Amino acid sequence: MAEAKTFKGGIHPPYNKELASGKAIKRAPVPAEVIIPLQQHIGAPNEALVSAGDRVEVGQKIGSSDAFVSAPVHSSVAGVVKEVVDVPNFTGNKVKSVVITTDAEQPEFAKKPGKDIDSLSADEIREIAKEAGLVGMGGAAFPTHVKLTPPKDKPVDLVIINACECEPFLTCDHRQMLEKGDDLIAGARLLKTAVGAGKVIIGIEANKMDAVDAIRSKASGLSDVEVEVLEVKYPEGAEKMLIFALTGRKVPPGKLPSEVGCLVQNVGTAIALYEAAAWGKPLYERVLTVTGPGIREPGNLLAAIGTPISDLIEACGGFVGNPVKLIMGGPMTGWAQSGTTANVVKGTSGVVVLTSDVVEMGEETDCVRCSKCIEACPMFLSPNFIVQAAKRGQWDKAEMWGALDCFECGCCSFECPAFIPHVEYVRKAKAEIAALKKKKE
Ligand code: SF4
Ligand code: SF4
CATH class of the missing domain: 3.40.50.11540 (NADH-ubiquinone oxidoreductase 51kDa subunit)
Incomplete structure (x- = not known):
């Protein structure tokens, strides 16, 4: 067999795929209520096309924008709009969202005869x-x-x-x-x-x-x-x-x-x-993985957009062990959650629950100059120097060391024996560099 292709740098974290890889996709129960953010994409937000009291059907467009860089949103359920209101999404930011009380009976999406x-x-x-x-x-x-x-x-x-x-x-x-x-x-x-x-x-x-x-x-x-x-x-x-x-x-x-x-x-x-x-099917549901040592029955679910993750966890048998970390997305690039209230959006690839025996929580200490972060960085950056510049508020130096080229993969932090959260420093540096540029303009 030909050699598997790859790139230089990167890491080999424990993959733990076996928890869910053998589990066939099954449909998650439709929750009593879905919360569908009007912005789930990079680009311009949508305007709501529905208001409280309106009936909606599966696949009906409920938010759109005239902007080119935007994507409409559709109802994932049949039901009645309860309200259109600001709700924190998985990042903690408040986003205008359509809250829908779902019908007890949910019809299957009626496939429309598409073109050849x-x-x-x-x-x-x-x-x-x-x-x-x-x-x-x-x-x-x-x-x-x-x-x-x-x-x-x-x-x-x-x-x-x-x-x-x-x-x-x-x-x-x-x-x-x-x-x-x-x-x-x-x-x-x-x-x-x-x-x-x-x-x-x-x-x-x-x-x-x-x-x-x-x-x-x-x-x-x-x-x-x-x-x-x-x-x-x-x-x-x-x-x-x-x-x-x-x-x-x-x-x-x-x-x-x-x-x-x-x-x-x-x-x-x-x-x-x-x-x-x-x-003719809009993107109103998606397959995602609910897994981790803190989930009783890990699996792959087809879930309606707007489903609270608490419902998905319940559908997978609930928590087990001593769960200490819940992440929307994968553990390397996902978003840590402080509770189970976030809702599934189009970009949610998974919900991962980690337990105290697998989460290594060390205190951040000073850099020991081991250069492991440099070896791991697939962008060939020097993450330690970006951190150093960011700690000193030297944003020009952070830019010089490539902060803007970092795509926040987390390889550096994974390898760091000093538990330095490089990505947090990089995000701060990116924000400061952008603010300075805006000020100059
Ligand atoms: S998070 Fe950024 S600096 Fe760190 S390894 Fe990934 S690309 Fe490099
Ligand atoms: S891996 Fe951590 S300790 Fe080692 S050089 Fe990079 S920042 Fe310093």
């Missing part, structure tokens, strides 16, 4: 992605139709499906590849048509060889779809690392994948595009 997906034009695919409210479902939540509109002078020749799922614990992409492989391939080819590329590569980490075999067998008759195996390493699925590992192309600092002729999309997004094109 093989005859769709690039413009039609972009429009479908926009109307369906598609965003990157790996966590970043960038509107898909915008990504499908690369600059005219930057032709895209390659679509990469990011099927690495390199975050520890998460298995929802793995399950979708096993259970929805045909839809993934169809969605990937729609992405290819939308940007006028010639080829699709589906990049899968070597800890999911059953998915490699399944997708290879489904794509066997297709000359435009390849499956490549990548080394199991974090953050193999970061866009720049993945592009380099698969093609050797280097995305310059501050630039997008289109700079080197690539479009990268996540497994869930490709499947959602297929469902939107073939069935």
Whole structure:
């Protein structure tokens, strides 16, 4: 077998995928109430299209914006709007949200007769992605139709499906590849048509060889779809690392994948595009993983957007052991929660609950100059120097050491024997550098 492809740097955290990787996707119970934020994406917020007392149906558009960089939101349930009100989302920021009391009986989404997906034009695919409210479902939540509109002078020749799922614990992409492989391939080819590329590569980490075999067998008759195996390493699925590992192309600092002729999309997004094109289905539910040693019965759930995570935890048997940390998303890049009130959004790939026996909580001490953070950084930065500059409030130096090129993967903190939370310092530095630039303008 050819050697698995990879990039330089990175780390090998304990993956713990076995907790949920064997669990087939099952539908989460529809909660009594969903809270659907009107902004779940990077870009302009939506205006509410409904108000208190309105009836809504599954898949009905309930928020939209005229801005190009935005994505509409749709009701995930049949029910009645209780209120439109500011609610803290998973980051703690208050976001205008539509609260819907759900009907006791929930109908299945009625598939609409879509067009022949093989005859769709690039413009039609972009429009479908926009109307369906598609965003990157790996966590970043960038509107898909915008990504499908690369600059005219930057032709895209390659679509990469990011099927690495390199975050520890998460298995929802793995399950979708096993259970929805045909839809993934169809969605990937729609992405290819939308940007006028010639080829699709589906990049899968070597800890999911059953998915490699399944997708290879489904794509066997297709000359435009390849499956490549990548080394199991974090953050193999970061866009720049993945592009380099698969093609050797280097995305310059501050630039997008289109700079080197690539479009990268996540497994869930490709499947959602297929469902939107073939069935007229908007993005109002998603597959996510509820897992960790603090969850009694870890699993992969298809959950309505707006479902409180407390309901998902209950659907997985509740807590077990001594849970001390609850994270929305994966443990490396997710958001630590102070409770269970946050709701599922389009970018929620998982809920991970860690127990006291696996969480290493050390006090931050001074840097011991071991250079482990430098060796781990996939962007070849010197995280220790960024931290040093940030601690001193030397924002120009933090920028000089590459704070703006950091994509907050957390490899540095993972390796640091001094328990230094580099990403927190980097975020602070980024905010200060941006504020200073704004002031100068
Ligand atoms: S400095 Fe940024 S990019 Fe480099 S390892 Fe740390 S978090 Fe990742
Ligand atoms: S890993 Fe931590 S202790 Fe080692 S050089 Fe980096 S910041 Fe310093």
